[in-house]
Amino acid sequence: MRACAFAVAFLTALACAQVQAKDTGLIFVSNEKTNNITVIDPKTYKLIDDIKVPRRPRDMHFSADHTKLYVACGDDDVIAILDVATRKVVGELNTGPSPEAFAIDEKRRRIYVSDEEGSSLAIIDMDRDALVQEVPTGAEPEGVLVSDDGKIVYVTSEAGDLVHAIDADTGKIVRDVVVGLRPRRFAATPDGKELWVTAEMSGEVDIVNRDRFVVTGSIAFLPPGMRRADVTPVGLTMTADGKTAYVTLGHAAHVAVVDVPSRNVLGYILVGKRSWGITLSRDEKTLYVANGLGDDVTVIDTKSRKAGISVPVGRVPYGVVVDE
């Protein structure tokens, strides 16, 4: 009887939770050193949950229907699967050593994950929890991006100063391009023509023409009062219309706002130290930035280009995603 009541309560809770799960607007932050995901209420900016996950959670992505959140956990060599409604870990996918960043191809039911310590890109079958293939890359692979048609996977090699283009069917590297020092992460222009790559040690974003696979330009940054050497771009994101890009500048503690067509820097927004992870809300009015050496997330109003509040999270926040 009691068990039954529990079951009913549980199912009710589950049902309610599922109703709430869509477009909750909840903000999920992965914290590398405290092994948890902090969940922030988007209206009050209060912490409403603290989800224990395997060690060193880093990159995060939702499934297309937003019922699941995948979290790469670097020190346990898994991608943890969270149920977004219940906010519990419901499964794990095994990766290679030290998974960092990944991309999901829902059509092929594959996850492409960079294994930082293994110097490889692991291709994982999401349904079978099977490592289908390991593609050797340059040392310290990081950023991963899949082309819209699913045919090409791009991955950076931080220590190799390379961007690889990998044929998704064969798992072979088909092209390489040498970019600036320590390339980290990607954004793709919506027209499919350009890849924007942050080069951390060069302090720039390099622009790769996807057809010819060559660097056709680069954008340098220097926020007022900062030194060139502190400018260490890592994270970047682009508006859906492909007009504006936002780039986190690491130790320079600013986000750069870039006009994509002209490649001009429009301004800088002050954030915390070692700002890496960056995410735009769907309405593109709000920008969330994880400050790795500030243990907080800065919330930015994109219209005024001003930072509002900074929300304390766990230790060494890596990424931010929004459930909407």
Place this chain on the structure above:
Amino acid sequence: MSKIGRWVLALLCVAGAKTIAAAQDTPPRAQIKLAFIEIENDPRYEPIRAYERIVLKTRAHPFTGAEIGLDDAAALARVLPAEFSLERISVKSSADAAPAVSAALEAGTHFFLIDAPAEAFEPLAAALHGRDALAFNVSEPDDALRRDLCAPEFVHVFPSRAQLMDGLAQFAVSRKWRDLLVFAGPSPADATITAAFTHSAQKFGARIAAEAHFKPGTDPREREQNDPALLSAGRDFDAVFVADDAFDFARTMPYRLARPRPVIGSIDLEPVAWHWTWEHNGAPQVNSRFEKKSGGRHMEGPDWAAWVAVKMIVQSALRTGSADFAKQRGFIFGPGTFDGDKGLALSVRAWDHQLRQAILLAAPYEVVADAPIEGFLHRTNQLDTLGDDAPESPCHLDK
């Protein structure tokens, strides 16, 4: 037998068992050959033992550092204009280093990683003078090599003693440890270290309140010299700097001073080129690759320097798209900046060919700070607050 003849013979004996990168069946691509030169029984790598023969520190030649550099380059094979090979040449003594390098140069090697004590460098400079060769110093901090020997064929990847001590002095001053005691050991190396630190302290405005000479031992008649408490008694101070190359006295100092003050220099807080606990700038990945390759050893300063030296050579080929020595050399001494996983980008000083780099201030289990410490400014590059800046250096390779 002529001197040269004996050298060549010595080299052949050494090289006999090693694989000198032989010309294989018509290589399809250009070859860039690297040689790592080390001295057998180099006293700098002897284990440091306690009185009871307990090993306190094991030390190893940094060849593994060069190897991980080459491993990193393997992933670049498709975009590199050449293939790289690395040969390890062990010679019996410092005197054999220059002839070994000359022979390898004749056989087509232009890039050398030199893991040798200071005494080996003068003959090396003579052997390489005017030749198409670059010799990367990966383990010797001696300032005289940069200041007095001042040879254009050298690239000092390992930090100079001046850089190391400047980093430590910046840290002490930033912590407001301005009144320092200096304890100097009996060896010539200790005297050199003491002089370097004294200079750095003056440069950044710390005061040497007193300098004392310690004499390791237990003789009660010499207790004024062998007891850390008596040596530090009588006046207040903020910290003690100890110069003790042998390490046997330094290790008795912490917790035994007249006052509860920190010890810096040869123990507890040491200025280093690299540390296994450094966790920024991609360091954990390099440390992990190194530990895997070395069978669990922690990566140290010379390992880092060997890794960076290979990286510089590989980058010079990658960025110039060329296996042409002159172009590579031009890149390294010109626009080349390099990522050494410790923050600010590395580059070579035009005047003395010292690599600009951050210095880590390392406690046994933590990098407490990295110099240049915030607030120490320079008109062009903060890294030039460490070591000999152009106006101070007597070496002017750029002129």
